[in-house]
Amino acid sequence: MQGTLDLIIEGGWLIDGLGGPRRRADVGVAGERIAAIGDLSKMPAATRMNAAGKIVAPGFIDVHGHDDLMFVEKPDLAWKTSQGITSVVVGNCGVSGAPAPLPGNTAAALALLGETPLFASMTHYFDELRERQPVINVAALVGHANLRLAAMRDPTAQPTSDEQAAMQQMLADALEAGAVGFSTGLAYQPGGVAQPPELEGLARVAAARGAMHTSHIRNEGDAVEAAVDEVL
Incomplete structure (x- = not known):
């Protein structure tokens, strides 16, 4: 050179x-x-x-973070860079920085993200990231819990056909905006009540776009094999 x-x-x-x-x-x-x-x-x-x-060494990749909203709140991300981390995958375990729940809907799992308000859509989330310019890279998954909370009047129930279609459209829109896939948190509510047809519908949307699905599986104890089989 x-x-x-x-x-x-x-x-x-x-x-x-x-x-x-x-x-x-x-x-x-x-x-x-x-x-x-x-x-x-x-x-x-x-x-x-x-x-x-x-x-x-090259920068380390943190493939399982819950820093979705910290990229907005504290874009210097000193607790990551001090460890040599230069890229983070967020939106894990079925919860993500967007889409925001319908009024009145909530879930304890959202506490993983802190207290910063969620964004209406992944488009809004990415717009804010571009504005804040965090110092490290972010790859965002869409949380299945978020999709349920944003599309269903009763997220503890099974989705109607219209609610299922709304979740799938939200996922498609999020992937179009730049999300790399979706995650499920089947050990938590409201994701824990989801049945295979709901998850398969979302997985088809992701697969059609070459996107990934990651999961906090339903059981990590005696039924772990069945829980892994369910996701596979």
Whole structure:
């Protein structure tokens, strides 16, 4: 590479995540990209950082977070960056920052998200993220509990055909807005009362768009095998 790098992290132990042994190597950065790896002792750089005795690694991915609303409330996310985390998957266990429940609907599981008000839709949530500019990456799942609470007058019951259709449309809209999939929290209410046809309808919406489904399964004790089979 020719030219001056913006940053060289030198003298550290490089663990690149590809499965090989750690090795001594310098890492050169240009803009927001890694531009060079190796012995960069003769490469000019605007800034040099001494990493002797330290590990240099790619940012870690937190695949199970409940920080949905913290990305809005505290976008510096210091408790993540201090651990080397640069990406977080939120919206787990069936609860997410959007869509917001119908008036009067609530669920104890929403307490996982804190006290910041939920957003009307994932479109509104993503608009707010773009405004706040959090310092790390976020991939958002849509919570099944949110879909029930936003679409059903009685989220403790089974959905009517219209309510099922509304949930599926909300999920489709969320995926179109940028959500990467949906999550279920079958160990909690109101997700715990959902029956297979409801979940299969939502899964078909996700599958048609190449999106994922993650689940906090219904049972993690004696019935764990049946709980895993249900989701599979």
